[in-house]
Amino acid sequence: xxxxxxxxxRDITWDVAEQELGYVEGAPLNLGYLCxxxxxxxxxxxxxxxxxxxxxxxxxxxxxxxxxxxxxxWAHVLRGxxxxxxxxxxxxxxxxxxxxxxGFLGILxxxxxxxxxxxxxxxxxxxxxxxxxxxxxIITQKRHLGKVRKARERLPDLKTIIVIDHDEEGRKLRExxxxxxxxxxxxxxxxxxxxxxxxxxxxxxxxxxxxAPKGAMHVHGSVFAQYLTSKVVLDITDHDIYWCTADPGWxxxxxxxxxxxxxxxxxxxxxDAGFSSDRWYETIEKHRVTVxxxxxxxxxxxxxxxxxxxxRRNMTSLRHMCSVGEPLNPEAVRWGHEAFGLWFxxxxxxxxxxxxxxxxxxxxxxxxxxxxxxxxxxxxxxxEPKTGQPITEPGRVGLIAIKPPxxxxxxTYWNNTATYYSxxxxxxxxxxxxxxxxSEGYFWFCGRxxxxxxxxxxxxxxxxxxSALLEHPAVAESAAIGKPDPVNMEVVxxxxxxxxxxxxSVDLELDIMNYVRKKLSPLAMPQEIExxxxxxxxRSGKILRRVLKAKELGQPIGDVSTMDDE
Amino acid sequence: xxxxxxxxxxxxYLDEEEAEDTKLxxxxxxxxxxxxxxxxxxxxxxxxxxxxVISIPxxxxxxxxxxxxxxxxxxxxxxxxxxxA
Numbered sequence: 001x002x003x004x005x006x007x008x009x010r011d012i013t014w015d016v017a018e019q020e021l022g023y024v025e026g027a028p029l030n031l032g033y034l035c036x037x038x039x040x041x042x043x044x045x046x047x048x049x050x051x052x053x054x055x056x057x058x059x060x061x062x063x064x065x066x067x068x069x070x071x072x073x074w075a076h077v078l079r080g081x082x083x084x085x086x087x088x089x090x091x092x093x094x095x096x097x098x099x100x101x102x103g104f105l106g107i108l109x110x111x112x113x114x115x116x117x118x119x120x121x122x123x124x125x126x127x128x129x130x131x132x133x134x135x136x137x138i139i140t141q142k143r144h145l146g147k148v149r150k151a152r153e154r155l156p157d158l159k160t161i162i163v164i165d166h167d168e169e170g171r172k173l174r175e176x177x178x179x180x181x182x183x184x185x186x187x188x189x190x191x192x193x194x195x196x197x198x199x200x201x202x203x204x205x206x207x208x209x210x211x212a213p214k215g216a217m218h219v220h221g222s223v224f225a226q227y228l229t230s231k232v233v234l235d236i237t238d239h240d241i242y243w244c245t246a247d248p249g250w251x252x253x254x255x256x257x258x259x260x261x262x263x264x265x266x267x268x269x270x271x272d273a274g275f276s277s278d279r280w281y282e283t284i285e286k287h288r289v290t291v292x293x294x295x296x297x298x299x300x301x302x303x304x305x306x307x308x309x310x311x312r313r314n315m316t317s318l319r320h321m322c323s324v325g326e327p328l329n330p331e332a333v334r335w336g337h338e339a340f341g342l343w344f345x346x347x348x349x350x351x352x353x354x355x356x357x358x359x360x361x362x363x364x365x366x367x368x369x370x371x372x373x374x375x376x377x378x379x380x381x382x383x384e385p386k387t388g389q390p391i392t393e394p395g396r397v398g399l400i401a402i403k404p405p406x407x408x409x410x411x412t413y414w415n416n417t418a419t420y421y422s423x424x425x426x427x428x429x430x431x432x433x434x435x436x437x438x439s440e441g442y443f444w445f446c447g448r449x450x451x452x453x454x455x456x457x458x459x460x461x462x463x464x465x466x467s468a469l470l471e472h473p474a475v476a477e478s479a480a481i482g483k484p485d486p487v488n489m490e491v492v493x494x495x496x497x498x499x500x501x502x503x504x505s506v507d508l509e510l511d512i513m514n515y516v517r518k519k520l521s522p523l524a525m526p527q528e529i530e531x532x533x534x535x536x537x538x539r540s541g542k543i544l545r546r547v548l549k550a551k552e553l554g555q556p557i558g559d560v561s562t563m564d565d566e
Numbered sequence: 567x568x569x570x571x572x573x574x575x576x577x578x579y580l581d582e583e584e585a586e587d588t589k590l591x592x593x594x595x596x597x598x599x600x601x602x603x604x605x606x607x608x609x610x611x612x613x614x615x616x617x618x619v620i621s622i623p624x625x626x627x628x629x630x631x632x633x634x635x636x637x638x639x640x641x642x643x644x645x646x647x648x649x650x651a
Contacts, residue, residue, distance in 0.1 A: 055595065055598050055599045095600060120603060142584075143588070144584075145583060146583030149583070171586070171587070272600075273599070273600070274597040274599065274603060274604070275597070276629045276630060276633075279598065304625070304628075456605075507616065509612070510609060510612050510616060513609045513612065514578055522603050522605035523605055525608070525609065527605075
């Protein structure tokens with residue numbers, strides 16, 4: 001049945017989430033408690049909360065009571081043995097293992113701030129994020145310990161490294177490193193910290209065009225938005241088997257891979273294995289997944305294998321599918337319908353917004369290629385870039401803007417309040433993406449308003465890549481842009497001018513690629529390097545990435561009057 | 567060829583301490599176990615193309631084809647045979 005959007009605007013308000021979660025204004029509020037203990041207290045402790053499948057096919061299941069006891073175990077050791085205090089920052093640097101999901105809740109129960117880090121980050125990417133937030137402790141595993149140890153030499157505030165899978169036969173732990181086996185520590189009780197709706201909770205770093213990554217600071221009260229959007233957009237109920245394919249190193253993996261679905265009491269599936277279409281279909285079939293939240297890059301990779309592998313499986317459990325990370329192209333939406341008999345519902349939001357902002361809602365006609373309409377509890381529009389005035393003319397491109405406040409909006413950038421305030425214009429929060437709105441109120445994505453590279457749904461800052469490139473002994477000048485890619489939307493392309501004595505070669509290209517991959521992450525690795533005599537810059541030394549991008553796309557390069565042509 | 571590819575993977579995709587702890591042979595899952603992700607696969611593909619002077623089309627560079635050194639050898643040998651034909 002088609003939904004009446006205007007009726008939804010009247011019915012869906014943040015108050016609904018507050019009421020359903022039993023929140024009383026001014027009372028303590030803790031995400032860890034809301035996602036776990038609340039369900040146990042309601043008599044739902046035996047309900048399955050997590051089905052975890054490792055890459056070897058081993059399956060582990062956890063009820064809400066398991067989550068409660070094990071997160072209490074984490075909270076006890078963090079508070080009692082590691083001496084973590086409220087507002088300390090604690091990092092999670094783990095593969096998608098159960099300790100990541102349950103440790104996340106345990107950290108929040110202590111009142112500390114949890115900072116998840118993508119497990120493929122290299123040493124420099126780790127240091128940039130952990131140094132900025134002055135992290136006190138990090139939870140990691142054997143296979144990432146080497147990177148953490150190297151980073152630690154540059155992190156004076158890091159007191160403790162907690163290793164979840166240390167074994168006696170392996171390498172000896174050093175001073176400041178402790179072993180913690182989650183499954184050996186269950187506690188029925190823990191005095192959850194007195195946090196409130198405005199208490200800091202999760203710190204997610206995100207990349208911009210200039211400078212180091214910025215830490216978007218979220219609060220415990222974000223749950224009202226994550227709960228309501230999970231319920232209304234993802235259509236999750238407490239009877240669903242839900243699979244979010246995102247890694248909790250990124251915001252989708254926490255907002256909708258931990259907080260939203262568990263606040264609703266759903267059962268989550270986690271697959272800790274690299275991508276393969278067959279394995280993904282097997283996961284849906286085997287675990288009877290009902291709601292699936294994935295990403296355009298993954299959908300386009302599935303498309304490569306056609307619809308036959310889908311048809312060979314029993315996918316009848318699936319009833320709702322959503323997508324996030326980058327615009328979902330019309331072909332992918334249509335392919336999804338052909339393969340599964342369901343529409344992928346595209347959703348738009350970002351690290352800073354904490355929850356879905358513009359979306360296709362269940363029951364709303366899907367226009368393939370459109371981002372959908374604003375989440376009904378929000379006001380969103382497109383505005384003139386210079387004035388912030390809303391654009392009323394259908395089809396005219398402007399900047400996507402959201403009217404603050406909403407519960408999950410970031411409260412600041414860590415150590416960077418000035419940049420936080422620069423995100424607002426004429427009373428609107430400016431997302432940094434361009435779109436137009438059609439006569440029926442649907443948003444259509446047009447591109448980023450800056451040089452940030454969106455690769456496989458992850459934002460990568462060109463400045464970080466250029467800085468890493470400059471540390472390579474052969475590189476004198478560097479620039480990085482996003483090059484269009486049929487699967488990943490964009491991939492990183494670098495332009496490099498060499499130092500005297502170095503000659504361009506395939507060997508050198510490969511060496512530079514791997515250098516950046518190890519320093520930052522595989523996402524930041526240039527997939528193509530073009531050797532140039534010089535990188536175009538303004539006379540004041542600013543890299544003219546738009547000139548490189550225009551050349552790459554075969555477009556006019558525009559005004560180059562400021563270019564240094566010495 | 568097998569030893570060279572194994573050595574390259576060990577040196578480039580595992581850090582020193584990780585390499586000590588990881589059992590790596592021609593049948594160790596690389597992509598599905600997370601040792602190499604789909605982005606890093608691009609640099610491994612580039613290495614193979616450079617080393618063996620072949621060109622692997624993108625549509626053949628699938629996670630399945632790169633999941634073990636054994637499957638990589640099949641791919642590389644097929645292209646070497648094509649080149650020699």
